[in-house]
């Protein structure tokens with residue numbers, strides 16, 4: 001039997017039987033997806049409005065206010081609500097005189113509604129003011145029995161709105177591939193080196209290249225399966241939408257895998273002990289985890305930071321996956337990302353060749 | 364003529380080492396040693412920690428670069444044709460473990476693939492008495508079982524030469540004997556074996572010829588019996604004392620060649636025990652020593668080592 005093929009099948013067995021590897025390959029990304037999925041960045045927060053009125057009154061006006069879905073209406077005494085406003089818990093507080101609900105209003109004696117605006121929340125307070133004004137105008141028109149000159153016709157159109165989970169899913173896939181490739185190689189190979197397993201392999205006529213290939217092939221297969229499982233979970237459980245071609249994800253997954261395996265082998269060469277692996281690896285991986293476009297778009301970062309992080313390996317992988325999954329980008333559209341990943345792969349594989357060897361590099 | 368050719372063929376040297384040297388910076392780990400190993404022979408290298416045994420083996424195995432000198436195995440120069448040499452040999456390293464995540468059968472099959480072979484893994488496991496353990500992983504084996512497994516793995520390519528680096532170090536006496544039986548069995552199959560050890564007894568039991576190595580050099584090389592005869596060490600007298608006597612005074616006693624102490628045990632090597640013993644008792648009486656447990660025995664490799672190097676094999 002072909003040496004590399006047999007080595008690959010053994011290496012797959014070892015990977016699958018390694019609980020820790022499986023845990024970090026699938027379980028951890030799903031947990032991260034769950035946590036960030038549950039945070040619900042999609043729901044625009046409601047505007048807090050305080051209402052001060054006579055408790056005995058009929059609440060026609062305030063009932064109307066409660067109908068407005070953008071508002072979260074709180075009732076309280078004037079002192080309380082002013083205090084809340086001062087604490088920043090309210091965008092605005094409405095002081096409603098008893099007259100609004102009780103008296104038959106006439107143009108001669110208008111009732112005054114006072115709005116206390118939170119200066120620190122000008123947009124939200126502004127929204128409250130215009131909503132209230134609109135309500136009062138309508139009431140005035142109705143009371144005056146004025147003819148209707150304009151009609152508003154509201155129609156519903158289903159637009160494809162990018163939800164946060166749609167944005168998150170490609171980022172999680174990219175992150176998971178990076179973590180799997182870097183850590184599964186670095187931990188396993190440093191362990192092999194420490195235990196003398198690589199030396200034992202060198203005592204056979206096998207070429208080191210064959211053993212490395214078997215491990216690389218194994219992990220590229222894992223990357224593909226891992227991406228597939230995470231996407232399926234994202235779509236079925238978290239209701240993410242994927243509109244692009246699944247086949248177009250393959251080149252990104254493979255290139256991303258090669259790139260981060262190169263990084264993994266580079267780290268295996270640098271780390272002398274298994275204990276040193278997380279220290280070295282996290283130095284490289286941690287910044288990418290937050291800045292590589294996994295959890296939020298690069299646009300929200302300061303420009304100077306953007307100009308750096310756009311070149312991170314993880315950024316290209318997240319971006320390529322996201323373009324395909326959320327925008328149905330074509331191969332040409334992601335070729336820029338692929339090209340850069342190819343470049344990073346070349347650099348990292350070169351570095352791996354410099355640092356990593358089967359022999360302990362003792363003087 | 365034909366007869367001589369046949370003898371030459373039958374007793375052909377399978378390994379020839381010539382002025383083999385390994386230097387690490389200023390340290391010379393192996394210092395210009397030469398020896399040859401015959402086909403089918405079990406060759407032992409005996410020496411204390413740091414003598415250079417492992418380094419010697421690993422140079423011949425093609426695992427370590429050779430600083431100078433040559434090692435030829437089966438007609439192939441190790442420095443030039445390391446891969447060919449590696450395909451002809453089986454290796455048990457002094458310190459190495461195996462993959463987790465594979466059972467013993469899968470492990471052996473994987474190693475066979477490294478030689479481009481397929482093997483009957485169960486047959487190999489049977490040979491090292493690990494047949495019932497085939498489903499276990501290496502981490503579940505005892506020390507002795509691990510050593511036996513590593514011998515099985517070293518046999519996957521049906522090697523011409525088997526290298527065993529301290530196969531029994533760290534094992535209890537029973538496990539050691541068990542391993543000796545295994546190695547003797549392999550030897551009977553006609554394989555050439557080259558092994559290193561700290562244990563005199565092991566060398567005496569297993570080896571056809573023994574090289575004694577100390578401080579990077581081979582200080583003697585012969586059959587175990589030949590070494591004892593050649594060293595002309597005579598007999599050993601051992602006894603326990605209640606306090607440390609004057610060793611130099613002991614060395615002055617008639618017939619005494621060497622006197623060393625180890626804790627409360629004194630060991631004297633003498634060529635004329637019939638003269639030494641009475642003198643020893645006289646010495647004891649004069650010095651007021653309490654002497655117990657007096658034993659006299661024929662020389663062993665241990666004594667040869669002491670005589671050749673002036674120190675004990677295991678300090």
Ligand SMILES: Nc1ncnc2c1ncn2[C@@H]1O[C@H](COP(=O)(O)OP(=O)(O)OP(=O)(O)O)[C@@H](O)[C@H]1O
Pocket residue numbers: 362363387390391392410411412413414415416417418419457
């Ligand atoms: N890679 C290395 N770099 C530097 N010195 C080394 C290296 N390997 C071995 N040595 C030194 O070479 C000498 C011989 O070592 P070697 O391992 O061959 O001894 P040994 O006879 O096998 O000892 P032991 O019985 O403890 O296994 C020692 O002094 C050791 O410290």
Ligand SMILES: [Mg+2]
Pocket residue numbers: 416417418457528
């Ligand atoms: Mg050694």
